[in-house]
Amino acid sequence: MPVAASLGTSARQSPDAFFNDLHGAYRQAEEAGGGTVERFFRVGGHVLRLQFAGGSLVEPLSAAFAHLACEPVARPALSVRLFDSASTATPPPRAPWTPSDVREGGVVEAWSDARFHTVLQITVGLLTMLDRQRRLALCWVRRAEDLPMPERAAPLRRLVHGWMAEHGQLLVHGGAVGFADGGVLLAGQEGAGKSTSALACLLSPLLYASDDYCLLHMGPKLSVNSLYSTGKTHPSDLARLPFLAPMVTNRTALGGEKALYLLHRHVPHKITAGFPLRAVLMPRPTGGRETLLRPASSGAMLRALAPSTVLLLPQTAKQTLSDLADLARRVPLYELSLGTDPTGIPATIIDLLAGLGVGASKASSATPDVSIR
Amino acid sequence: MRSQARFRVNAPGVVAEAVDDEVIIINLHTGTYYSLSQAGAAVWESLEAGTTLGDAIGSVQGHYQEEPAVIAKALEDFVVELEAERLIVPGAEDDTADRAGDARPVPPLVAPHPVADQPLREFVAPRLEPYIDMKNLIQLDPVLAVDERGWPVTERR
Numbered sequence: 001m002p003v004a005a006s007l008g009t010s011a012r013q014s015p016d017a018f019f020n021d022l023h024g025a026y027r028q029a030e031e032a033g034g035g036t037v038e039r040f041f042r043v044g045g046h047v048l049r050l051q052f053a054g055g056s057l058v059e060p061l062s063a064a065f066a067h068l069a070c071e072p073v074a075r076p077a078l079s080v081r082l083f084d085s086a087s088t089a090t091p092p093p094r095a096p097w098t099p100s101d102v103r104e105g106g107v108v109e110a111w112s113d114a115r116f117h118t119v120l121q122i123t124v125g126l127l128t129m130l131d132r133q134r135r136l137a138l139c140w141v142r143r144a145e146d147l148p149m150p151e152r153a154a155p156l157r158r159l160v161h162g163w164m165a166e167h168g169q170l171l172v173h174g175g176a177v178g179f180a181d182g183g184v185l186l187a188g189q190e191g192a193g194k195s196t197s198a199l200a201c202l203l204s205p206l207l208y209a210s211d212d213y214c215l216l217h218m219g220p221k222l223s224v225n226s227l228y229s230t231g232k233t234h235p236s237d238l239a240r241l242p243f244l245a246p247m248v249t250n251r252t253a254l255g256g257e258k259a260l261y262l263l264h265r266h267v268p269h270k271i272t273a274g275f276p277l278r279a280v281l282m283p284r285p286t287g288g289r290e291t292l293l294r295p296a297s298s299g300a301m302l303r304a305l306a307p308s309t310v311l312l313l314p315q316t317a318k319q320t321l322s323d324l325a326d327l328a329r330r331v332p333l334y335e336l337s338l339g340t341d342p343t344g345i346p347a348t349i350i351d352l353l354a355g356l357g358v359g360a361s362k363a364s365s366a367t368p369d370v371s372i373r
Numbered sequence: 374m375r376s377q378a379r380f381r382v383n384a385p386g387v388v389a390e391a392v393d394d395e396v397i398i399i400n401l402h403t404g405t406y407y408s409l410s411q412a413g414a415a416v417w418e419s420l421e422a423g424t425t426l427g428d429a430i431g432s433v434q435g436h437y438q439e440e441p442a443v444i445a446k447a448l449e450d451f452v453v454e455l456e457a458e459r460l461i462v463p464g465a466e467d468d469t470a471d472r473a474g475d476a477r478p479v480p481p482l483v484a485p486h487p488v489a490d491q492p493l494r495e496f497v498a499p500r501l502e503p504y505i506d507m508k509n510l511i512q513l514d515p516v517l518a519v520d521e522r523g524w525p526v527t528e529r530r
Contacts, residue, residue: 095523104401122525142524189506299395299408307399307406307507310388314401317388321399325390 013096015116019131021093022138029053029083029090041068042273043160044169044215044225046077053083053090056144061155067229067264067271078163079136080128080156086143092127104314106158112315117162124151128159132166149250149257153230154213160227161313169215169225170323173308174280176209176224177201177349182278182358183209184349185216185224186336187305193283193338197345199231199241199261204346205359207272208263216277218323222330225274229264240342278356280305280327281336281349291344292337293352298328300335332356376427379464380420380452387460391418398460404507407460412437413499416448420461426452437496447498454501 013021030036033054039062041048047070052058061082085091096111102120103109111118117130125142137159141147161171175186175198183206186194198211209226217223231244235254238245247261248254264271282296282304306324310317334352338345353359382389389398396409396417409417412433419429430448434441455461519525 091522092524093522095519120525125525297395298392299397299410302390302392302395302397303406303408303504306390306397307404307504310399311401311404311507317399317401318385321388321390321397325392328392 012110015111015113015118015129018093018096018111019116019129019138022127022129022140023081023136025090025092025140026053026081026083026138029085029088032088032090033083038072039065040070040072040076041065042070043068043227044164044167044217044274046164046167047073049073049076049079051079051081053081054087056087057082057084057139057141060144060147060152061139061141063262064153064155064228064230066262067226067268068273077135077167078130080139080159081136082139082141084141084144086145092140105311107313107315117159119158119162121151121158124148126151128156130159130162132163137163149232149253149260153232153260154228157213157227158312160215164215165313165316168219169217170320171213171227171309171312172216172305172324173213173312174305175211176214176226176275176277177206177346178209178224178272178275178278179205179207179353179359180272180275182353182356183207183224183272183275184353185214185277185280185305186211186283187280187301188283189304189308192304193285193336195231195233196237196241196342197281197283197336197338199233199244200342201346201349202263202267202270203243203343204350206346206349207275208267208270209272209274215274216323216327218326222277222327223274224277226272229262229271231261231263232258233261235259240340277331278358279332279334279352281334281352283336283338286337286339288337289339289341289344291339291341291348293334293348294337296333296335298325298333301328301333375449376425378426379423380426380456380461381423381464382421383459383462389417389421389460400458400460405458405503405505406507407458407501407503409499409501411494411497411499412444412448413451413501416451416499417455420452423464436491436494438493439496444496447496451499451501458501458503460501 030053037052037055037058039050050062097108101108101110106119106121108118108120115133120127125146127140130137175194177183177198186197188194195211202208209224211231214227215225244261247266248259249262250260280301306321310320386402387400389396394410396414398407415433416429419432430445434444437444
């Protein structure tokens with residue numbers, strides 16, 4: 001029974017001790033759930049192993065990574081062990097923190113340091129805890145059925161953010177489309193048209209890396225790495241992009257949430273693992289028919305990309321903001337004034353990339369390239 | 374005027390970055406972000422670098438077509454706004470001696486000096502305009518109730 005009480009009033013437990021207790025609960029869940037289901041993915045060039053206690057979390061928390069599936073390896077860069085309480089009848093250990101320990105972004109402050117990264121998403125009912133030293137993370141979910149659509153579209157993103165930062169890759173709030181030899185990042189706040197722009201490109205020779213979150217590798221050569229092969233739109237956008245209708249996975253829930261697409265199941269040939277980054281575009285709906293490009297300022301790019309990216313992991317905000325300012329200085333920046341004709345969006349992007357010497361051979365194909373399974 | 378006052382960015386809850394002629398400021402506690410340009414950006418960068426308020430104002434005055442006193446008043450008001458939003462706080466070397474109750478008129482400590490070969494620009498008093506579209510991302514999930522093991526109970530349970 002729920003009780004209106006403070007969290008964890010008992011003596012404070014160290015991150016290491018709590019991690020061990022949580023791992024013990026995972027082991028119990030493995031037995032109760034009838035064994036382990038393993039999945040391997042190559043994320044930003046590093047192998048991620050997901051180990052599920054039982055089967056209830058496999059679909060909701062791994063389907064978005066399907067395009068990155070790879071062969072098993074003996075020593076993955078990170079193993080994540082996941083369990084839920086509802087299907088395994090295994091409770092998590094007693095929570096050792098108080099509500100005031102849970103800070104912006106769900107980070108549990110006193111249980112996060114150079115070694116551990118602990119995030120509690122209260123309304124989702126999901127905890128992730130990363131132990132960088134052991135290259136091991138744990139994920140607890142109260143009940144698989146309660147995972148909301150945004151979590152299924154972009155699972156474990158706060159954990160991935162903490163992990164990939166070690167590898168010089170920044171989780172950014174942006175879409176990405178392009179060719180193997182170069183592409184663009186689509187930056188903008190909620191409602192700017194990132195998803196519509198990225199998904200409209202499925203009807204073109206452009207490849208799809210993301211509509212909402214992707215990894216930015218800030219090396220000598222900037223590149224984008226895909227993370228999720230999902231897409232989301234408002235149900236009303238299906239009128240403009242009717243080819244998406246057969247791909248909707250949450251048809252019965254459309255009254256209360258966005259339509260979710262598991263694109264890898266329908267258009268696997270259109271999904272890419274990534275490409276060199278050549279420009280950043282800021283979509284903006286205009287109501288006009290034509291899609292147009294015009295140069296944008298570095299400030300406009302930071303306003304479009306930085307706040308929502310920085311707030312994903314406030315603890316690294318200063319470095320993240322500095323990295324994004326660096327990005328703004330290194331690539332051309334444009335406002336993408338979106339026309340009502342969706343075919344104009346990929347055409348405009350292809351023209352831009354051609355001008356940058358990218359994708360010339362692919363762009364010559366004028367045939368719409370979406371065959372849906 | 375608090376001419377000798379120094380300020381610092383209210384880190385770690387506030388982060389800021391300058392690109393070209395614009396400064397982006399993000400308050401990580403509220404999710405609110407701000408964009409500063411022209412005189413506002415210049416004052417921010419001066420204060421962030423540890424310059425006194427008087428010197429920060431003086432460094433701006435020489436770039437604009439306006440009476441120095443008008444510019445100084447507008448920038449002082451702007452700094453009050455920055456403080457009210459908790460984006461900056463008094464720095465360690467803040468000279469409190471000339472703070473409260475000191476309403477002396479401005480004269481800048483650094484005399485306005487026009488910048489050679491650059492035309493003076495029209496002065497627009499900076500204003501702090503918050504963007505609040507990120508607040509839903511940062512709002513902490515409320516803990517309405519917890520179960521017997523101390524874990525928050527989700528709504529759908």
